[in-house]
Amino acid sequence: MEAALGLMRRMPPRHSETTLSALLSLLPGHSSDLLSQVDLPLQVLSDVDNGKKFILCEYNRDADSYRSPWSNKYHPPLEDAPYPSSKLRQLEIEANDIFTVYCEQYYEGGISSVYMWEDDNEGFVACFLVKKDGSKTGQGRRGYLEEGTWDAIHVIEVGPDEEVTRYCLTSTVMLSLTTDDVSSGTFSLSGSIRRQMNMNLPVADGHLSNMGKMIEELEGKLRNSLDQVYFGKTREMVCTLRPSNEVVQMRLPTS
Amino acid sequence: MAEEETELSDEQKKGIAKWFIINAPAGEIQYVAKDLKSVLKDDDVYNEAAAVAFPIYNKSHLISLKMPGGYGDVLVTSYGELQDNEYLDPKTAQVAIVDHVKQVCKGVRPATDEELPSPYIEEYRYALEAELLKYAAEAYPKGSCSVYCTNGKDVEGPGSDFEFVVVISAARNSPHNFCNGSWRTIWNIVFRDDIQILELKGKCQVGAHYFEEGNVQLDAKRDCRDSTMFQGPDETATAVVYLIRRHENEYMASLEGSYLDLSDNTFKELRRKLPVTRTLFPWHNTMQFSLKREIRKNSESGSCAISERHKSQFP
Known part of the structure; x- marks a missing residue:
């Protein structure tokens, strides 16, 4: 199992689906372990009632059906499927509405879904998902990207309602982006990182507000460390392979 | 969910094993091979796959x-x-x-x-190699290079075409810093005797991997073309290396440019640093937001009452 995760960590993120399916076929006995520890690019379906797109994940799946957060229906229909309690469903509906606005503001498009379910110790778990196609043929506003995907998965465990409630958030971001033009060729970065954040917050502020703030903060941190640290390290590596002082000298006279 | 799957045949396992080895990132094949071996738990399958896949990886x-x-x-x-x-x-x-x-x-x-190659070809090859070694030593601190004659190595003198391939390869592995990378360029040079011109076709390929608590990889490629006059060995060598240097410098500059664009422009296509409003999302208003929505909904349906449910949910 450790070796399998080692391979997931080394193989190109662009091939994560192939890597996982290869590992699943080599290690059929570990399939549930693998599926719970490895995140893959998210898939999408359209709600039969209103055509709105929703995201598929382990948390809205039962058998081979997925529940839409918009109509609360399973696709394809499924008998005796589990649903959140009506109180939690109400919170789920609001979370979906508000998270849609959040996504418009940060993503200028993209698809979002929020799922909630009761857990065993009187609290609940919520999963906030975003999928954005930022390519120029997708929802890229400026047309810079030949190919560009962003998938964010935020799973947040909320403890039993107390004056100060415990929130445990695990966030994963997977992305890939490619630019392509004649002068600079194809330039492609892909990757995934995962981080955690735990907080105790006054329940009086509202679950949605508490969860939302944590998600916004951690998502911002993940974006920042991808941008500054992870991309930065690959750039450093390129500059070590071919130190660019020569480039600077060559370019000075012309500029 | 995998229970119904039948056991893979050895051939299938070998195919998967080869895929892992061939697609390992630069400098990490031995780590991938080690993990793969313990996942496979079958040394025969591993050895057969390795025998086929390692040469492919090493050459690419x-x-x-x-x-x-x-x-x-x-x-x-x-x-x-x-x-x-x-x-x-x-x-x-x-x-x-x-x-x-x-x-x-x-x-x-x-x-x-x-x-x-023949002495005539070797003269051109040797001159180009000498010039290239000087350039590679300057530009690639950890680089190696080679000049091969891939076509017409037995040509004895003027009157026939021949072809060289210039290879530059630089790799850097710092597993302790969770970082590996490689720079590879291959230049194909056709000496056209009939029109006294050299045609150059280059392919640069750069990869980098950073994997401390994550897995992020760069994969960049660029093709370029150029041509120069067919002259004596030394003049030709100088002209060819001048072109290689220029194109590779340009490519390095364009890589830097792509990185600069990344923070400012490209990354924004996926997710903005700040919302369009340029202030953090007003989560503290979400309670009012949902209450307002409820009021609106209720008033649309002819009732102004705020639902009891909300009162209980957000005390």
């Missing part, structure tokens, strides 16, 4: 191996491949005997006359 990554006997490094490339495990080092006119899976050079033997 243009790995550089130290030759025994103080001959320096040899590049493992398809252009210098004489047999499965024999690679010509044109610089020293030695043939390196390579163990692909261990990634070491086991021994050397002098190249035979048939394996080496």
